[in-house]
Amino acid sequence: MTDLKRSWVDSANSADSPFPLNNLPYGAFSIQGGAPRCGTAIGEMILDLAALEEAGVLGFDGTLKTGSWNAFMALGKPAWDRLRAELTGLLAEGAAAESRLKAHLVAQKDATLHMPFNVTEYTDFYAGRHHAFNVGTMFRGPENALPPNWLHIPIGYNGRASSVVLSGTPVVRPNGQLKGPNDEMPRFGPSQRFDIELEMGAIVGTPSTGPISISEAYDAIFGYVLLNDWSARDIQAWEYQPLGPFQAKATATTISPWIVTAAALEPFRTSGPDRDVPLLDYLKEPEPMLYDIDLEVTMAPAGKAPTVISRTNYNEMYYSAAQQLTHHTTSGCPMRVGDLLGSGTISGPEKGNRGSLLELSWGGKEPLTLDTGETRSFIEDGDTLTLTGAAHGDGYQIGFGDCIGTLKPARPITH
Amino acid sequence: MTDLKRSWVDSANSADSPFPLNNLPYGAFSIQGGAPRCGTAIGEMILDLAALEEAGVLGFDGTLKTGSWNAFMALGKPAWDRLRAELTGLLAEGAAAESRLKAHLVAQKDATLHMPFNVTEYTDFYAGRHHAFNVGTMFRGPENALPPNWLHIPIGYNGRASSVVLSGTPVVRPNGQLKGPNDEMPRFGPSQRFDIELEMGAIVGTPSTGPISISEAYDAIFGYVLLNDWSARDIQAWEYQPLGPFQAKATATTISPWIVTAAALEPFRTSGPDRDVPLLDYLKEPEPMLYDIDLEVTMAPAGKAPTVISRTNYNEMYYSAAQQLTHHTTSGCPMRVGDLLGSGTISGPEKGNRGSLLELSWGGKEPLTLDTGETRSFIEDGDTLTLTGAAHGDGYQIGFGDCIGTLKPARPITH
Numbered sequence: 001m002t003d004l005k006r007s008w009v010d011s012a013n014s015a016d017s018p019f020p021l022n023n024l025p026y027g028a029f030s031i032q033g034g035a036p037r038c039g040t041a042i043g044e045m046i047l048d049l050a051a052l053e054e055a056g057v058l059g060f061d062g063t064l065k066t067g068s069w070n071a072f073m074a075l076g077k078p079a080w081d082r083l084r085a086e087l088t089g090l091l092a093e094g095a096a097a098e099s100r101l102k103a104h105l106v107a108q109k110d111a112t113l114h115m116p117f118n119v120t121e122y123t124d125f126y127a128g129r130h131h132a133f134n135v136g137t138m139f140r141g142p143e144n145a146l147p148p149n150w151l152h153i154p155i156g157y158n159g160r161a162s163s164v165v166l167s168g169t170p171v172v173r174p175n176g177q178l179k180g181p182n183d184e185m186p187r188f189g190p191s192q193r194f195d196i197e198l199e200m201g202a203i204v205g206t207p208s209t210g211p212i213s214i215s216e217a218y219d220a221i222f223g224y225v226l227l228n229d230w231s232a233r234d235i236q237a238w239e240y241q242p243l244g245p246f247q248a249k250a251t252a253t254t255i256s257p258w259i260v261t262a263a264a265l266e267p268f269r270t271s272g273p274d275r276d277v278p279l280l281d282y283l284k285e286p287e288p289m290l291y292d293i294d295l296e297v298t299m300a301p302a303g304k305a306p307t308v309i310s311r312t313n314y315n316e317m318y319y320s321a322a323q324q325l326t327h328h329t330t331s332g333c334p335m336r337v338g339d340l341l342g343s344g345t346i347s348g349p350e351k352g353n354r355g356s357l358l359e360l361s362w363g364g365k366e367p368l369t370l371d372t373g374e375t376r377s378f379i380e381d382g383d384t385l386t387l388t389g390a391a392h393g394d395g396y397q398i399g400f401g402d403c404i405g406t407l408k409p410a411r412p413i414t415h
Numbered sequence: 416m417t418d419l420k421r422s423w424v425d426s427a428n429s430a431d432s433p434f435p436l437n438n439l440p441y442g443a444f445s446i447q448g449g450a451p452r453c454g455t456a457i458g459e460m461i462l463d464l465a466a467l468e469e470a471g472v473l474g475f476d477g478t479l480k481t482g483s484w485n486a487f488m489a490l491g492k493p494a495w496d497r498l499r500a501e502l503t504g505l506l507a508e509g510a511a512a513e514s515r516l517k518a519h520l521v522a523q524k525d526a527t528l529h530m531p532f533n534v535t536e537y538t539d540f541y542a543g544r545h546h547a548f549n550v551g552t553m554f555r556g557p558e559n560a561l562p563p564n565w566l567h568i569p570i571g572y573n574g575r576a577s578s579v580v581l582s583g584t585p586v587v588r589p590n591g592q593l594k595g596p597n598d599e600m601p602r603f604g605p606s607q608r609f610d611i612e613l614e615m616g617a618i619v620g621t622p623s624t625g626p627i628s629i630s631e632a633y634d635a636i637f638g639y640v641l642l643n644d645w646s647a648r649d650i651q652a653w654e655y656q657p658l659g660p661f662q663a664k665a666t667a668t669t670i671s672p673w674i675v676t677a678a679a680l681e682p683f684r685t686s687g688p689d690r691d692v693p694l695l696d697y698l699k700e701p702e703p704m705l706y707d708i709d710l711e712v713t714m715a716p717a718g719k720a721p722t723v724i725s726r727t728n729y730n731e732m733y734y735s736a737a738q739q740l741t742h743h744t745t746s747g748c749p750m751r752v753g754d755l756l757g758s759g760t761i762s763g764p765e766k767g768n769r770g771s772l773l774e775l776s777w778g779g780k781e782p783l784t785l786d787t788g789e790t791r792s793f794i795e796d797g798d799t800l801t802l803t804g805a806a807h808g809d810g811y812q813i814g815f816g817d818c819i820g821t822l823k824p825a826r827p828i829t830h
Contacts (some may be wrong), residue, residue: 061704121536126658147656152601153592157658158573160535162749174746175626177568177695188695188745211826213589222481232746241562243541243572244659250748280592280603282828330603331589331647332826333665334577411626411747413697 002267004396006093009113010044014083017102018390018399019043024087025258025401026223028067028114033107033355036067036114037104041401042091048104048113057100058086069117069259070338071223073205078204080222081174084263113257118205120338121162122253123310123328124229125156127319129273130347134359151277154319154327159229160250162339167403168254171383173410176235176253190410191232193378196385197345198297198355200253200314201227202321204339214282217325218289220335224265226256226387226403227342233358233378253342256403258385264398270315282326289320295346295389297355299370302382307370310355312348314389381409417682419811421508424520426458433814434458439502441638442815443482443529446521451482454521456673456816457506461526463519473501484532484674488620490636490750495620499678510518528672532618534579535753536791537668538743539644540571542705542734544688545762549774566692568740568811569734574644575665579755582671582818588825589666590652590797601813605825606647608778608779609794611713613770613802614758615729616670617736619754625747629697632740633704635750639680641671641802642757642817648773648793668757671802671818679813682807683707685730697741701710710761710804712770714785717797717815725770727763729804756795
């Protein structure tokens with residue numbers, strides 16, 4: 001574990017700052033209604049990288065002026081490493097560049113954040129063992145909880161890229177086909193079991209046109225965001241056989257605004273769990289490829305204080321993003337810059353570690369009581385759900401910025 | 416049913432031509448290694464629409480010069496209608512424009528075709544009743560063949576846009592995890608049950624950000640292509656529970672090169688089938704929204720003549736593309752220009768009408784005998800599969816151009 005790297009931006013040197021010099025996450029921001037531009041968060045500030053590229057301080061083929069990180073990612077890993085090294089030098093305590101760069105710092109509180117990259121395609125996995133076990137137990141009992149393929153395949157499905165939104169975007173409760181187990185016919189109406197899924201999102205930065213190895217996959221991942229895969233459990237229950245979730249997970253998937261690079265997470269690498277059955281060779285990791293990232297979920301009814309409803313860690317995953325990406329390419333499936341891979345819901349072993357309300361309220365049978373006195377089985381209109389995450393080093397942390405969404409009432413049904 | 420519209424391009428006036436003046440399908444082509452440009456097929460020729468826009472004969476904001484139809488589609492339905500009307504006038508027998516336009520005709524045999532549009536996202540449905548019944552019967556018996564939701568929901572899943580390729584692109588047999596019912600452990604190797612799926616693809620031309628009605632959905636579809644959703648049945652069988660097909664359908668999906676517009680298909684509208692149970696209101700069609708399109712599949716072993724292995728019709732579908740698109744938006748899922756919706760496999764009631772080898776060979780139990788003497792349960796290396804389709808009018812047809820793929824051997828396994 002490395003120590004805090006000190007910066008001449010004072011607010012970055014606090015042990016509480018999510019954005020010390022060790023982090024340097026990448027985002028897109030605008031000020032006063034201007035066009036989005038690329039920036040990196042440092043302490044309470046954003047360094048305007050578009051301005052630095054315009055000024056010739058940085059040279060990355062104009063990619064930092066685009067307001068989205070896709071073009072920069074497409075430059076490849078050597079460029080990723082060079083930008084990080086240059087920024088680390090420019091922002092370090094005592095750097096000669098301080099006086100020149102100060103003019104290009106913007107306070108985060110004055111900036112509007114935008115989607116940091118264009119999501120090319122979105123794939124969501126189901127790779128948390130505790131989550132799979134909990135959900136399987138509810139539906140099939142503990143003996144048959146894990147599907148037979150689960151310990152062999154990083155199970156995933158294609159999600160809907162058009163529905164991925166930035167933290168802070170309101171989410172509208174979906175309407176859909178609903179049919180309870182005792183209903184004779186389905187009806188069309190608002191989901192009554194709308195839920196979160198606490199996940200990490202891995203962003204593919206290196207394209208591929210055929211199968212890639214685990215090591216190639218690890219190197220292909222540019223960075224990570226927090227990800228909330230909003231899920232309508234009642235729509236899902238009726239629609240998902242035999243081809244998987246569709247409209248249940250197409251309303252919205254919210255991501256946090258800063259891409260935390262794989263490079264920043266390097267000191268926090270950790271191994272996956274012991275395996276009940278050996279993985280096939282193509283999925284075996286030559287070195288640790290998960291990360292130790294503490295995660296937390298809060299829920300706040302409208303106008304009320306938030307309650308922490310879950311605490312867990314990304315190291316609970318059974319499969320790493322590298323394993324998921326390798327598996328994703330086995331068929332020859334081409335991967336492109338900006339592809340987003342959701343980890344699957346991250347639950348830990350205890351009740352307080354569960355990453356969805358479905359698990360936390362055990363399918364609605366054990367409602368949660370919030371600190372403010374309200375009870376919740378699923379999300380109610382006006383509730384705000386917030387995911388936070390940080391890797392904790394020695395006197396510093398690598399924070400992700402919040403991943404927030406407030407649920408709005410369903411649209412009226414007009415037909 | 417309208418009659419043949421005669422053109423001054425003679426080859427367009429033959430009853431055998433797939434591309435009479437009634438059709439005017441849109442594609443992208445290049446000549447002698449040049450950049451792709453937009454064109455329309457007329458008889459044996461292509462009219463160079465990029466050149467006509469450069470020359471000021473057509474005026475569509477430069478969109479026809481892009482070599483892809485996405486930008487034109489984004490102009491909206493009034494522009495779609497205007498281009499079709501203008502081209503119909505310019506190419507009609509006796510049109511004054513003949514002498515001016517002749518220089519902008521390119522023989523199809525001299526042109527290289529390209530993807531006619533960029534696939535934004537790809538969704539595949541499961542909306543053919545005979546197909547669903549056949550597959551369900553094989554797996555669960557005829558009493559439980561149709562899943563309980565099937566008569567209520569146009570069942571679909573998100574596919575992989577990056578794997579959609581143009582007709583003629585070779586397809587490499589995928590490797591993947593395989594586990595037979597009697598195997599104790601899975602293994603990694605080439606799919607042994609690689610298959611086709613005969614489908615139509617509908618292209619979304621009008622974006623939406625919330626739920627849309629059936630009529631809005633019908634109007635939002637710009638046009639149609641033939642679509643072969645290549646499927647590895649053995650990979651699918653092991654991976655698809657509980658989240659649906661993933662790597663089994665990510666190797667390739669082949670589309671035909673010409674977008675046949677919804678406007679050209681208008682005379683061939685037909686109703687869906689009688690319903691066993693009433694559809695929910697949001698799925699009820701106010702007027703016929705399917706099309707009468709004859710479809711055919713041929714199979715040719717390497718170096719051998721093709722055998723027709725299936726004949727069916729798009730009017731066998733239980734759900735139209737408009738119904739599928741409406742359902743797709745119920746959750747609020749945003750749709751974008753260039754989204755591609757696969758109809759699902761189109762099988763008719765008889766054995767000779769089945770749109771997949773899984774059905775034609777009844778899971779491999781009843782191998783096909785080709786005209787050349789070979790037998791086939793699934794696709795063998797070197798086999799060429801070709802889908803063709805046409806709507807048949809009075810003395811003319813609306814053809815789609817072929818949708819072709821040849822299977823190449825699997826990649827060596829290097830780990």
